[in-house]
Amino acid sequence: MxxxxxxxxxxxxxxxxxxxxxxxxxxxxxxxxxxxxxxxxxxxxxxxxxxxxxxGPKPKGRPRKTTAEQDREALAYVAHHPELSAAKAASTVQMHTRTLLRRMQEYSGQKKKGSKARRKSAGQRTLPTMAPETIN
Known part of the structure; x- marks a missing residue:
């Protein structure tokens, strides 16, 4: 086998x-x-x-470190405080900066189903814009 x-x-x-x-x-x-x-x-x-x-089949990949509830709370915080940098927002919600950016990217990707992600230049990193009322 x-x-x-x-x-x-x-x-x-x-x-x-x-x-x-x-x-x-x-x-x-x-x-x-x-x-x-x-x-x-x-x-x-x-x-x-x-x-x-x-x-059933075994799950693939590494399990997530954050729960869905933690993700929702972090996204809601970022939506209510768009003036904060990713690093400051991540430290406030007790999440790594890259993890927060990935969760935001996942959320913005879910809204735009089917569209290709726009590519930014290598050095430029901006936060996706989100309306506070759209996050549950």
């Missing part, structure tokens, strides 16, 4: 059926001509009823 690939649900069900009949993972391994422990991994990873991976 290749890393990251899911198995055919019919094959998984066949493994479960054979395991119930033979009561030995090594016998099932030999029947399918697979390496020792192959059956055990399938029994642990897949659901017997559906033949799909238990609990």
């Amino acid at each position: 290749a890393r990251g690939k899911t198995m055919d649900p019919d094959l998984v069900k066949a493994v479960f059926r054979l395991y119930r009949q033979e009561n030995s993972t090594s016998k099932v391994d030999k029947t399918f001509g697979r390496a020792c422990g192959w059956t055990y991994k399938i029994l642990q990873k897949y659901d017997e009823e559906t033949g799909e991976i238990k609990g």
Whole structure:
């Protein structure tokens, strides 16, 4: 089984059926001509009823450090205080400056679905404008 690939649900069900009949993972391994422990991994990873991976696919990427509520509060603060720099606003809401800028960029990207982001020159960094009443 290749890393990251899911198995055919019919094959998984066949493994479960054979395991119930033979009561030995090594016998099932030999029947399918697979390496020792192959059956055990399938029994642990897949659901017997559906033949799909238990609990769904694993999440990709690093988990967020901020909650949705923290993001809303930070965006609301920035919307009510547009005169502050990103660094000062970030220190007030206890968030890293780059994190705050990313959250603002995500929010402004959600409003403009489908439009391409405008590219700024490398040295110029401006804050997106937001109306305070649009943030929930």
